[in-house]
Amino acid sequence: MTPPFADSPRLAPSTAGFANIDQVWEACREDLQALEGRIRCAIDSNAPIINHAASYLFCSGGKRIRPLLLILSARLCNERERQDRLLLLASAVEYIHTAALLHDDVLDDAAMRRGRETARLLWGNKASILVGDYLYAHALDQVIALGNTAIQAALAETCRSMVEGEVLQLSQRRNVNISAGDYVKIIDHKTACLISTTCMLGALLDSAAPAKKAALAQFGRHLGIAFQLSDDALDYSASQHKLGKALGQDLYEGKITLPLLHLLSACTREERTVVEQIIERGETPAHDLDTILRLMERYQSVAYTLEESRRFIALAIEELRAFPPSPYRDALEIVADYVVSRDH
Amino acid sequence: MTPPFADSPRLAPSTAGFANIDQVWEACREDLQALEGRIRCAIDSNAPIINHAASYLFCSGGKRIRPLLLILSARLCNERERQDRLLLLASAVEYIHTAALLHDDVLDDAAMRRGRETARLLWGNKASILVGDYLYAHALDQVIALGNTAIQAALAETCRSMVEGEVLQLSQRRNVNISAGDYVKIIDHKTACLISTTCMLGALLDSAAPAKKAALAQFGRHLGIAFQLSDDALDYSASQHKLGKALGQDLYEGKITLPLLHLLSACTREERTVVEQIIERGETPAHDLDTILRLMERYQSVAYTLEESRRFIALAIEELRAFPPSPYRDALEIVADYVVSRDH
Numbered sequence: 170m171t172p173p174f175a176d177s178p179r180l181a182p183s184t185a186g187f188a189n190i191d192q193v194w195e196a197c198r199e200d201l202q203a204l205e206g207r208i209r210c211a212i213d214s215n216a217p218i219i220n221h222a223a224s225y226l227f228c229s230g231g232k233r234i235r236p237l238l239l240i241l242s243a244r245l246c247n248e249r250e251r252q253d254r255l256l257l258l259a260s261a262v263e264y265i266h267t268a269a270l271l272h273d274d275v276l277d278d279a280a281m282r283r284g285r286e287t288a289r290l291l292w293g294n295k296a297s298i299l300v301g302d303y304l305y306a307h308a309l310d311q312v313i314a315l316g317n318t319a320i321q322a323a324l325a326e327t328c329r330s331m332v333e334g335e336v337l338q339l340s341q342r343r344n345v346n347i348s349a350g351d352y353v354k355i356i357d358h359k360t361a362c363l364i365s366t367t368c369m370l371g372a373l374l375d376s377a378a379p380a381k382k383a384a385l386a387q388f389g390r391h392l393g394i395a396f397q398l399s400d401d402a403l404d405y406s407a408s409q410h411k412l413g414k415a416l417g418q419d420l421y422e423g424k425i426t427l428p429l430l431h432l433l434s435a436c437t438r439e440e441r442t443v444v445e446q447i448i449e450r451g452e453t454p455a456h457d458l459d460t461i462l463r464l465m466e467r468y469q470s471v472a473y474t475l476e477e478s479r480r481f482i483a484l485a486i487e488e489l490r491a492f493p494p495s496p497y498r499d500a501l502e503i504v505a506d507y508v509v510s511r512d513h
Numbered sequence: 514m515t516p517p518f519a520d521s522p523r524l525a526p527s528t529a530g531f532a533n534i535d536q537v538w539e540a541c542r543e544d545l546q547a548l549e550g551r552i553r554c555a556i557d558s559n560a561p562i563i564n565h566a567a568s569y570l571f572c573s574g575g576k577r578i579r580p581l582l583l584i585l586s587a588r589l590c591n592e593r594e595r596q597d598r599l600l601l602l603a604s605a606v607e608y609i610h611t612a613a614l615l616h617d618d619v620l621d622d623a624a625m626r627r628g629r630e631t632a633r634l635l636w637g638n639k640a641s642i643l644v645g646d647y648l649y650a651h652a653l654d655q656v657i658a659l660g661n662t663a664i665q666a667a668l669a670e671t672c673r674s675m676v677e678g679e680v681l682q683l684s685q686r687r688n689v690n691i692s693a694g695d696y697v698k699i700i701d702h703k704t705a706c707l708i709s710t711t712c713m714l715g716a717l718l719d720s721a722a723p724a725k726k727a728a729l730a731q732f733g734r735h736l737g738i739a740f741q742l743s744d745d746a747l748d749y750s751a752s753q754h755k756l757g758k759a760l761g762q763d764l765y766e767g768k769i770t771l772p773l774l775h776l777l778s779a780c781t782r783e784e785r786t787v788v789e790q791i792i793e794r795g796e797t798p799a800h801d802l803d804t805i806l807r808l809m810e811r812y813q814s815v816a817y818t819l820e821e822s823r824r825f826i827a828l829a830i831e832e833l834r835a836f837p838p839s840p841y842r843d844a845l846e847i848v849a850d851y852v853v854s855r856d857h
Contacts, residue, residue: 217684
């Protein structure tokens with residue numbers, strides 16, 4: 170297999186399209202490997218525990234979906250975009266993402282993430298809070314070097330928006346009457362905003378036309394919502410091994426996600442009472458989770474959620490029509506499909 | 514009493530000096546009142562709990578020492594500095610300070626601050642973490658509007674440094690062998706860095722000569738260390754009413770501050786064993802605190818700490834010699850004296 174970007178220098182992809190996500194990863198391998206080095210070297214704090222915890226987090230097998238999206242979006246706008254600028258932004262995005270995960274795990278009392286113990290189990294909640302704070306500040310600090318006000322503002326605003334999403338989710342915990350619209354609003358803030366900004370950064374680097382910026386932001390936003398919907402479906406359907414954490418975590422934490430909202434609206438009144446009692450109890454023994462999973466199977470709640478996810482992916486791909494055909498556009502489409510097809 | 518700044522417009526102080534801190538407050542009253550409005554209006558989140566918590570925090574009777582230092586430092590460099598730029602920066606500094614307090618209270622399991630219940634008691638640790646995150650991002654976001662890269666970098670770097678101080682403090686908890694040098698390093702990061710940056714911002718606004726910038730940064734740094742030393746002394750000497758929280762909190766939390774370090778080095782070997790046992794036990798019943806307070810009285814540990822604090826104030830004031838005599842220079846000197854003389 171000849172990776173489509175590799176036949177002549179990295180910046181000049183062949184016009185051959187991509188057959189699958191592996192080819193896309195392969196085409197970006199050099200950038201992503203350089204990114205790994207940069208992400209780890211750039212954390213050089215006076216406080217050793219920050220360096221240890223950051224190193225643990227950055228070796229935890231994250232797929233670097235956001236850096237991949239950033240690289241492809243930027244090259245879609247400007248094929249010759251400088252690698253150093255891409256890596257700087259991609260690492261900032263990963264720092265922000267990791268900071269949010271650290272704080273999320275404290276908020277959720279989480280024990281496992283990606284099949285490993287969470288930082289809070291290893292170093293405690295206090296260190297997790299502080300290392301998260303450090304990574305947020307570090308991300309915003311290093312972006313200043315680009316001297317691009319629009320990029321700085323977009324990332325700072327994104328940090329605020331992500332926090333708002335978490336606060337909204339916290340305030341809606343165990344609320345079975347939350348509307349699907351409010352649920353989408355939460356995941357838009359919590360997950361889609363960073364992915365949307367990541368894709369938009371490509372256009373901001375290039376001071377591209379507003380249409381490009383808006384199209385990539387919308388592409389990322391729809392993709393981010395689809396990504397979270399897919400995650401929410403996985404929480405009720407994946408094997409524990411693939412998920413890297415126990416099934417039914419959202420239920421346990423009282424997070425009312427779309428599979429549960431669908432079930433609540435589709436089931437009989439008697440069944441709804443049972444489901445509501447399980448949610449309200451605030452603990453989920455295995456037989457309660459089984460009850461929910463059986464009902465979800467009956468009403469096809471996971472399938473419904475995945476359909477919704479694919480609907481958002483279609484909206485995302487629609488936005489790419491703003492760009493002429495190119496290998497980068499194809500690659501973004503493949504990444505979008507991959508995001509919702511993984512692990513099901 | 515005629516406030517020295519008020520006889521002709523705010524920007525043109527009379528040449529009459531200041532007799533005391535009240536006159537300094539009075540001279541900056543208009544700016545500080547405008548700041549109060551700005552601080553509260555600028556928090557306008559989609560998540561109501563962020564607005565409620567922020568409003569509670571900003572009405573909690575903070576003295577606005579940092580905004581005062583910023584205003585005076587900026588006017589020392591440029592008497593005609595625009596109020597809108599000052600207020601923007603002063604509010605950003607207060608947001609960062611408040612975010613750090615929110616996270617500190619979570620780290621310390623604190624129940625009281627400034628005589629009121631902490632946000633974590635009212636809204637929980639989770640909301641406190643998130644509102645802190647929001648305020649950090651909001652602070653860095655609004656500063657972007659100034660378009661001054663040096664100011665942005667200074668504030669982002671300060672956020673990192675503050676976190677490093679907290680992490681270092683956390684890792685040295687209950688370590689009775691910490692050196693005085695390491696202790697000063699912690700408070701330099703944790704407290705002095707933000708005060709140093711706050712003072713330096715005045716010079717950065719004016720793109721003043723490097724000497725001015727360095728002198729104000731050093732003034733703030735020494736002042737910040739003195740401020741923390743004075744705080745650490747208060748924890749073993751103030752009345753609970755004035756302190757706004759219980760006496761001996763640092764001891765209870767295992768923070769080894771200068772009064773305790775002095776005691777450990779000054780007392781007999783037998784007494785040291787008693788003190789170490791109290792620290793190691795990790796809880797401080799009233800009779801243990803009494804033992805420590807009696808020993809501190811015998812060895813004058815609080816007096817020693819206050820002397821050290823005054824020594825740093827003298828170093829701070831020395832830095833002001835880089836500036837020609839002016840009412841603003843006098844005012845900064847009065848503020849410096851006030852910071853270590855309050856409540857003793």
